[in-house]
Amino acid sequence: MTTRALEGKTALVTGGSRGVGAAIVSRFAEEGAHVAFTYANSEEHAKTVVAAAAATGGIAHAIHADSMKEQDVASAVAQTVDRFGGLDIVVNNAAVGSFGALEDLTMDEIDAMLTINVRSTVVTIRESLTHMGSGGRIINIGSINADRTPFPGQSIYAMTKGALASLTRGLARELAARDITINNIQPGPINTDANPADGPAAPSMLGVMASDRFGTTTEVAALVSYLAGPDAAYITGSSLNIDGGFAA
Secondary structure, eight states, X not given: OXXXXXXXXXXXXXXXXXXXXXXXXXXXXXXXXXXXXXXXXXXXXXXXXXXXXXXXXXXXXXXXXXXXXXXXXXXXXXXXXXXXXOOOEEXXXXXXXXXXXXXXXXXHHXXXXXXXXXXXXXXXHHHHTTTOOTTOEEEEEOOGGGXXXXXXXXXXHXXXXXXXXXXXXXXXXXXXXXXXXXEEEEEOSBOSSSSOTTSTTHHHHXXXXXXSSOBOHHHHHHHHHHHHSGGGTTOOSXXXXXXXXXXX
């Protein structure tokens, strides 16, 4: 049972049609926020997220946006404000990962990670700050790989997530005077379609963790919800791990 701690707030979640993003949209809607979210590919998944929010009495709105395109990212912010009349919470969740030795990755794969994981986050924040007032919340979804990369083939992905941690620390200094917080959540192995708990890579990941299980998308969404709410007003510039002891 969740409270409605976000009643009257407006949120934008990038990459909100599946996995962790969809769980965040659902949690925000349950807590009373009006939630816009972006999706790049599956309209069917987006419609499912909207319907699920409505079934619990929440309000969610899907926006088709390609995070590779600056214009799409900026437009998603504008559409959120136009539809709901403001913007209080931004969650930068859209991300891609290509894994392999550096010399085996194509420049297209590298550029996609840099653009979606880093540049689109900067654009989203930059556009959102025009509309965000006192009490605003910005939450980046990073990765525990920013702190620990125990397996080869993760260097560029980890670099992009490390950039989010640095961005979060720097912007906390800039935004504190405006009473806007910014934080970075670093999930470890989370059970999603892209990284299933029974997938071929799971035994290796479990072998370096303190916990004996993957996390759930609802657990990540609960932490995001806390940071978005009034009780987290004194937390800013932080990277919070939710990783089952992956970095322990």
